[in-house]
Every structure is written in structure tokens, then in C-alpha cells.
Amino acid sequence: MTLQSTTTESSWWRGAVIYQIYPRSFADSNHDGIGDINGITEKLDYISDLGVDGIWLSPFFTSPMKDFGYDISDYRDVDPMFGTLSDLDNLISKAHALNLKVMIDQVISHTSDQHPWFIESRKDTINDKADWYVWAEPQADGTPPNNWLSVFGGSAWTWEPARKQFYLHNFLNSQPDLNFHNPAVVSQLLDDMRFWLERGVDGFRLDTANFYFHDSELRNNPPRPKNLAAGGDMSNDVNLYSMQSHIYDKSRPENIGFLKQLRSLMNEYDGRTTVGEIGDDHSLKLMAEYTSGGDKLHMAYTFDLLAHDSGAEYLESVIDSTESMIGDGWPCWAMSNHDVMRVATRWADGENQQHLIKLLHAILFSLRGSVCLYQGEELGLPEADIPFEQLQDPYGITFWPEFKGRDGCRTPMPWNSTDNHAGFSQNTPWLPIPSEHMDLTVEQQSAHEDSVLNHCKALLSWRQRSPTLVKGEIERLEAPEGILAFHRHLDEHRVTLVFNLSNQTKLIGEELLHKWGLDDYSASLPIHAFDGAWLEHDGDNNWVNFSQLT
Template sequence: MKDQLLPWWRGAVIYQIYPRSFSDANQDGIGDLPGITQQLPYVAALGADAIWLSPFFRSPMKDFGYDVSDYCDVDPLFGSLDDFRTLIKVAHELGLKVMIDQVLSHTSDEHAWFQESRQSKDNPKADWYVWADPKPDGTPPNNWLSIFGGCAWQWESRRQQYYLHNFLVSQPDLNFHNPEVVEHLLETVKFWLDLGVDGYRLDTVNFYTHDRLLRDNPPLSEGDTKSLGVPGTNPYSMQRHQYDISQPENLSFLKKLRQLLDQYDDITTVGEIGDDNPLALMAEYTSGNDKLHMAYTFDLLNVHRTPAYLASVIENIEAAIGDGWPCWALSNHDVVRAITRWGENEADQHAYGKVLLALLTSLRGSVCLYQGEELGLPEAEIPFEKIQDPYGIPFWPEYKGRDGCRTPMPWVAGSENAGFSHVQPWLPVDDRHVPISVDAQETLSDSMLAHYRTFLRWRKQHPALVHGDISDVKANDQGLQFVRTDTQSPNNARVLVVLNLSDAPMTVSIPKGTWRALDGHGFTFDLSNEKVSVPPYQAAFATDSTG
């Protein structure tokens, strides 16, 4: 069949694992690679196609692994290279692909490259990072800001220059205008390809290059879309990021990266794009089959969730992306969990969480699920004295950081720390997570976990939902509807999707066709040839019997 020729990642469900908080095999309060390996059968049983591992490289952990001090080794906190080899082997035996999180835009200030670069202006790695002279009055070279707050430039007395850091002061930015830097970064990518990884999630993929002239960013104009950062809290959101990120030279690096990846079989990439105009950038970065395979933006990782907004996101992406391919996520390690962020005021959060899965996995594109999403975990409450996130501490209490979505995975309700570890974990387990732990949900047919398993298995049986086109997108005050079409099948099989995101019954007219209700997905609805009636927080699926 034609669909067998499609790459594995097209429409795949990718399960994100935050290693510090997934499973603690050595009982030190921090999750590790052996712990992940032990729980891979759980992930496979969920119906995922791949895992994405957040960083586990050597790091001083000032930003919990996103400050890399050695790209080609495992931090002892998480285990060893042999532990990673074992993880790869077990995952592949279970039919799971393995993707890792590459942080290429910056390193830790403890990386050997930066330790050498900061010593002088004439050492072999002097130009490996973004250095600039001060203005005549000693102030930084321009007005660029750090996404973590404050100036993006840090003074280095040994060189009498500033270095750029888009994130923490301890995360200096690499200079992608230097061919040696590009060459060495590609070598680190090749290292993990040779170990057997199947793909990469590329952190801050549009942050790699900067404006050579170091021009000032203009202020955000009235009516402009709010940028990255925390609007109203972080001054980063007051600029239009015209020169510090998303530069045209980025495309050159992405093409070189793709040339390397194409030397290996069945490799994929998904890029994280945060920008003032993310949809245009997603299209640019994924088009032409010579750069990224997929990309995702923050369009579903924000607080907006009206059906009209969702329809506009779908339509705007479809209009912009051309031959590119999107990847969708409702939660990850950087944002408030979706069941809280979107569903806090819903009448039935349990039912609402189930229909959110139907929404996420019915859109055209691939899917990232974040650990614990399948349990319906709400955002954890972390008291200030236990906050670990360097992003949250300076902005407290207006912004509480990212720790609330990073707390330990609850495995066993009756066990200490919900079965994550026998010692105090690095972040506390929220009391509300204990009764909805994995073992508590295993025995309940109506649990969120049971629903995820049922729905994800069911979705695999319908190629139109996995890799089909999307059309006829409509929204009302209560929900959405659209049609997915499997253009790979001889008869262009169609699946109608109707989603009621509200707490009241919804009846809508449906496109012309001889529609037959699909079952086995866990939702209830009533279908006629012209209308479908969907109870609160339910979804309807039907196939055109001519297809």
C-alpha cells in the first residue's frame, strides 16, 4: 500500500520524558536512564511510537541539562553511556523510536570550549562564542535582552568584552557564523546518530544565528503579537525580536544538519520555534524536504483555547506550511499542564482531558505527549522555598516558573513519594497526583490512562487521522469540526471529526456524504446523514461509506 512508503514520524505519537522526574532506579531522588528503561514497556503499551528524552548530557544543571558542558557524554546523575546503549536496545525491541533533545544554540559556561574562549581574544576558540566590545561608555553593545530577564550581555574581564547569552548568564551563545563551530556541533550530532538514535528535538531552533551587525531590536508596536517571555512580567516581551533570533543564515545551518541526517536511515527532527511570527518560520524551516522534518510553535501551549482560536490556528498553519509538516503539543516541560492551563474552569476536568486528547491527535501533523498527560495530572503547587527553576525564582510570584509541570511521575499510590523514589525527590510530589497514579488508574476502565490507551490504539487503525489532509474546518462557540482525508488510499477515505469542548450538548450540520459512525474510540454521539449530536466533552468520528 502507498501509506507504507510514508516515513515513521509522519503522524507519529512522540512521548516526551523529562529524565529527572520520570523514574528513579538508583533511589537518589533524581530520575535516571535505567529508570526510563524499566518503564519503557509502559510507554509502548500506551500506544506511543517514539520517546523524546529531554537533555541527559553532562551539565552543571543550572538550567537542568539545557546548559551542556559535554555534548558527547551522559551526566553521572542519569547514568552512563552504557545505560543509554541499553535504553536504545530495549526501546527498539519494543518498537519505540528514540529521539534526544539537542541544545545547540548555547553551552554551559563550564564547557571546555567556553573556558578556552573566555581567556583571551587570540586563543584557538576566541571566536567560538558571540563576543562584542562595549560601547564607548562601557555599556553593552546593544539592547538585546535575555529571555530569563535582564540584559543578554555579560562582561568578561579577561577579554574586556561582553558575551551574548539569550538565556542564563551561565549559558553563553555559540557563534554559528564560525565554520569551525558548525563543524564541531555536527560532529556531536553524528556521535549520537552512530549510537543509534532515531531523531532529534532541537531546542530553540531559531536562536542559532544572530545579526552580525548587532543592531538594536525595535520596541513592540501597539497591536503587535506578544513575543516570547512572560508578558507583563518579563521585559523580553516588550521588544520585537528582529535581530537577535530567526536570522536568514539559520537556514544554511539547518540544510547542513539535514545533509548529515540524510546519511542515516529513518531519522527525523522536530524543531522548537519561538518567534514573533512563528507560523511563517515553521513553513520556512520545514519546506522543501531539505531542512527540518517537523516543527512546533507555542500556538497550543498558551492560554487561548476558544474554538474560533483553534480553527484560526489550524487554518493559518495550513495556509502557511505548504509541503512542511507540523507537530502539535498541548503540554511540555516549559508550560503549565494543559488540564490546568485550559481546563481549570471546566465543569468536568476528567472528561475535558479526554476530549483534549481527541483534539490533539486528530489534527494534521505529528503529536508530542508530555509524561503524566495520560494521567490527567494537574499543575503541581510548589511553595517558593522549594522552587528550583532559575526562570521562576526572579519573577515570583507573578510567574512561578516551570517546576509545577516537572514534578515526579506518580507510579504507585500507596508507596512513598508515589513510587518515584524511596528518598525525598528533587521536587515534591503533589498530593493531588497520588490518587491518580499509574497503578491506581490501571484497574479503572474509565480512567484517563485507559482512555489514552484505547484512543491511541484506535487512531492507528485509521490512516486518515495519522497522515491525512485536513479540510472543512469549522468552529462554533462550543467546539470544532473538520474532515481528514487519506490521500494515500485508492478511494481517498475520509474521517469526519466533531469535537465538543463545552459542558453542554452540541448539534452541528455535517458535510455532504454517506457517513457511517465509527466506534471503539471511547466517545459517544448520535449521527444522522445531515447532523451529529455530541454530548458535553465528547467527540464524534465517522467515515464516508463511499471511501
């Protein structure tokens, strides 16, 4: 079945808010404890009512699920765990009827070791797929070809007895890396992506978009400089991966050529888009490089707002760095996703958690760029603490207890507090639903005007009504400590936004207000703790407090 996209504006993605869905944990329609495509379809009205522009579906493809779908064994089919191709067609059709775009994950840097390509490739060195993966000879002493490390721990190389060679895997050893230096591999992957474009998807989220190419000479990575903090990707400080500068195993210059080939494919279809995930020590620089010129990715996101750093000063540095490098490129922002601790715990833990979550939503929806909003963030869900015996994530199992993995941000959506398992399923979910989430369900928050959910919906409505926030430029402003302030402007229209990330009321003096161009004010402006204000320069010049929005 072929479905056509309902896209009418080719640049819909510029400034869009895209709601990320982790299918295993969103809604379970057949009550086997695992979310599925039909469950998502049943909840599309809820998503539409939030006021977002589209959805991004994390992988639903055929997979042995060793990394929960990020290890694909068939790029053109739906895993029976989630449903069928027909179910997905129905989802796309209903989403388009609700004016929601549909983006899907593309995990093309690697496959599952159960993919037919790898099963053939690993047999010997003369088969048709022999060069489809990254194979290398051992060193003379029998050790791996070089010092490259896996994000998930240990060497990035695994010995294959049948071929008497090592194969490369940047993640689990069951996720062998494809060889992008082979044109046949690139051609096949682009053809597989065309399959989904023909089915009517509106775009792709590209997993690990800077990992596609490796150094053909297999040179060793150098040590990470001592003055360079670990970060920029989903590694952690208990993993030896963070001790290297990854200049040869990812972010290679050849990646640019592939991204241009991909953009040429996307340009054949009206209104389709791409957003790339970039994990690197210099991720903002790469984001600018990968999205500039209009001939590569449409947009990209980094881990800079997914890190543990926070506060006004840190956000200022991210904005300044991005704007100094981005040029005509386009950023996409996220404060939480399926790979990192939820922002409610990472940045907003404490007695003022709900106030700070509302403020973080306001900041996220005010930045220049597009936005990815991870399921449950509209509820302000905190990270779940999963006991070791219930862990599913191999990354967390390996590094427990110093690092507990990604299960804590992947627990099922709490829909209501009256049905079994918070309305997610009638059977025991694949991950437990924490008790603290039972007071934050969709049903409960919908009934309270001042809830995080209703505040989030009001902010999204405000953003949708403001072309300046969707597509305008950004100019950061000098501000007191603990205050983040910037202008957004489009043509003659300007919005001034002020956010107080401190626990004290801050006074914006008359002199600073005038320096910001607010000459109509002859008195200081108080901004309460964990609160904010904006001023739209449209002739009325009325300050509006975020807490009054709902």
C-alpha cells in the same frame, strides 16, 4: 559501543506520536531522589503499552545543571547523575526491541559556561576558541553592545573582565551563545551530532531551533507593536523580553543554511528525523519555512498550542493559519511540555476537568501532523503549585510570585499511591509530588476503565489503526460556536471529526450536516458538552461517541 537503528521505514516520523520524557522526573532506579536512564529503561514496557511510536529524552548530557541539563558542558557524555553511556546504549537497545524510536535533545544554540570551549574562549581574544562565542565591545559609555534582552530576564549581555568584552546569552548568563557565523563551530556541532547517530538514536529534538544565528551587525531590536500580543515563545508578560520584536537576536535568515547542512547529515542515515522547537512572534510562518522543501527540518512545533489561549475559535485559527502556510512542510503538535503550565490547568481547570482533558487528547491525536505527548499528560496531571522555598527553576525564582516558573510541570511521575513518593523514588524527590497527583497514579488509573489513562490509550490505538489520521490531509469545517470540526482524508477514505468545547449540548442541524457532505443523515446530531464524535466514511457510516471508546 555502536548500535544500529532498527528503523525500517524512512518516513516513520510522519504522523508519529512521540512521548517526551523529562529524565529527572520520570523514574529513579538508584533512589537518590533524581530520575535516571535506568529508571526510564525499566518503564519502557509501560511506554510501549501506551501505543506511542517513540520517545524523546530531554537532556541527559554532562552539565552543571544550572538550567537542569539545558546548559551542556560535554555533548558526548551522560551526566553521572543520570548514569553512563552504557546505560543509554541499553535503553536504546531495549526501546528498539519494543519497536520504539529514540529521539534525544540537542541544545546547540548555547553551552554551559563550564564547557571547555567557553573556558578557553573567555581567557583572551587570541586563543583557538576566541571566536566560538558571541563577543562584542561595550558602547562608549560602558553599557552593553545593544538592547537585546534575555528570555530569563535582564540584558542578554554579560561583561567578561578577562577579555574586556561582553558575551551574548539568550538565556541564563551561565549559558553563553555559540557563534554560528564561525564555520568551525558548525562543523564541530554537526560532528557531535554524528556521534549520537552512530550510537543508534533515531533523531533529534532541536532546542530553540530559531536561535542559532544572531545579526552580525548587532542592530538593536525595535519595540514590539502595541497591537501584537506577547507570546510565541516561553517568555511571559512580567518579563521585559516581551516588549521587543526579536528580529535581530533570533530567527535570522542564515539559519536556513545551517538547517540544510543538518538535513544533509541526517540524510546519510536511514530513517532518522528532526523536530525543531520554534519560539517566535511569527512561529507558524517559521515552522512552514523550516520544514518545507524536504531539505531542512523534517518537522517542527511552535508554542501556539502551548499558550493560554484556548477554545474552538482559537484552535480554528491555529489550524487555518498552519494550513495556509505549511505547504509541503510538516507540523508537530504538543499541548504540554517541560516549559509551560500543564494543559489540565491551563485549558481544562474546573469541575469538568477530566472530561475536557479526554476531549483535548482526542483533538491532539486527530490533527494533521505528528504529536509530542509529555509525560503525565496521559494521566491528566494538573500543574503542581510549588512553594517558593522548594523552587528549583531559576526562571521562576527570578519572577516569583507573578510568574512561578516551570517547576509545576516538572514534578515526578506518580506511579502508585502505596510506595514512598508515589513509587518514583525511595528517597525525597528533587521536587515534591503534590497531593492531588496521588489520586491520579498509573496504578490507580490502569484499574479504572473510564480513566484518562485508559481513554488516552484507546485513542492512541484508534489513531494507529487509521492511516487517514496518521498521514491524511485536513479540511476544517464551518461549525456552530464552541464546536471544532474538520475532515481528515486520505485517497478515498474520509474521517469527519466534531468536538464540542463548550459546556452545553450543541445540535448540528441537517442542513449543516449535508453541507459537510454527510448526505445520509436526515436528522440533527447532538454533541454533548465536552464530548465529540467522528464518522468514518468506509461504507458503514456509524457515528461513534468518544465517551464510548473505552
